[in-house]
Amino acid sequence: MRKFDLLKLLILGLIALAFGSCSDDDSSTVDVPAAVLKITQDSDDNSKVTVEVEEATGVLSYVFSFGDGNTVNSEGPEASHTYLWNSEFTVSVVLTSAQGVSEVTGTLTVTDAESDVICNNNYYQLLTGGCQDGGPGLGKTWKFSIAPGAFQVGPGPEHGDWNPDQNVIWWGSQYNHWGGNNGEGISMPEALKSRFTFGLFPNVMEVQATHQINNWQEDITAKDYEDFESVYEGEDSYSVSIIEEDGAMFLQIMDGGFLGYKQTVDGVVNSKYEIVSLTETELYVRYLNVLNKNEPENGINYRYLKFVQEDVVEEEPAPAAE
Structure with missing residues (x-):
């Protein structure tokens, strides 16, 4: 009788342990938000789309990505968008709650888009080379500039010298800065071979690179203000996409992409560049960053980067006349 009781207790204990283990595993995922994605296209113009998140509870924020480079951050479960070219797109929404993050996705096909909106846009024409017969062009390829001032740092809005209407620069690079013409003698020969080709329909940046330039703050072992080269x-x-905000034009690269020079700002790789100027042969951009992570009292500032069209040859300036 005692043997039977002991065996019975052992079996009951194993069953209880098994149920307890399942319960622990389930509790780690039960509160992650789940939802259904509803995509509605206008019956008269299927480039106009409304995206709704249904059956979601406890969601604090929604990030809608429309698959064409455009995103919307919202506290509500619905967003509308108009596509500017015809293609199949993947739409995704990232849901954030107090317990976790999840993502829902869906696809749609656009056939009624008016591509003239992009084809006639001066910024897209200069960046990509424009359209051909209302469709994709050949694209335009850019490279790092090595001209004087191709890499600069200027004050940000928390600094007394800052003026949003002026290009005020604290420091500017000399000719061939990335090639070693700097105070530290640091060169980035492989990263200088990088090429960035911008095209239309779909609007993408193709990257040809084996190496990248990193802001010195990307590595806690790097010396202050000494950028370094690493494998791309x-x-x-x-x-x-090119977007307008508060009267300024921005080049937005999706999914953490960057223009050859990597810097993390507030924990995220900088992927949004304000277009300072854009011509047939020169792309000049800037972004806000923290000057020195170890000295936050320096405040924020702009970092300026210049790129030139691939065929441009930049020669060293002649010495100043004495």
Whole structure:
């Protein structure tokens, strides 16, 4: 009788342990938000789309990505968008709650888009080379500039010298800065071979690179203000868009893409560049960053980067006359 009781207790204990283990595993995922994605296209113009998140509870924020380089951050479960070219797109929404993050996705096909909106846009024409017969052009390829001032740092809005209407620069590079003409003698020969080709329909940036330039703050062992070269760790292509905000034009690279020079700002790789100027042969951009992570009292500032069209040859300036 005692043997039977002991065996019975052992079996009951194993069953209880098994149920307890399942319960622990389930509790770690039960509160992650789940939802259904509803995509509605206008019956008269299927380039106009409304995306709704249904059956989601406890969601604090929604990040809608429309698959063409455009995103919307919202506290509500619905967003509308108009596509500017015809293609199949993947739409995704990242849901954030107090307990976790999840993502829902869906696809749609656009056939009624008016591509003239992009084909006639001066910024897209200069960046990509424009359209051909209302469709994709050949694209335009850019490279790092090595001209004087191709890499600069200027004050940000928390600094007394800052003026949003002026290009005020604290420091500017000399000719061939990336080639070693700097105070530290540091060169980035492989990263200078990088090429960035912007095209239309779909709007993408194709990257040809084996190495990248990193802001010194990317590595806690790097010396202050000494940027360094490393193996390229990005993708071969990224969706892009040109957007306007508060009267300024921005080049937005999706999914953490960057223009050859990597810097993390507030924990995220900088992928949004304000267009300072854009011509047939020169792309001049800037972004806000923290000057020195070890000295936050320096505040924020702009970092300026200049790129030139691939065929441009930049010669060293002649010495100033004495």
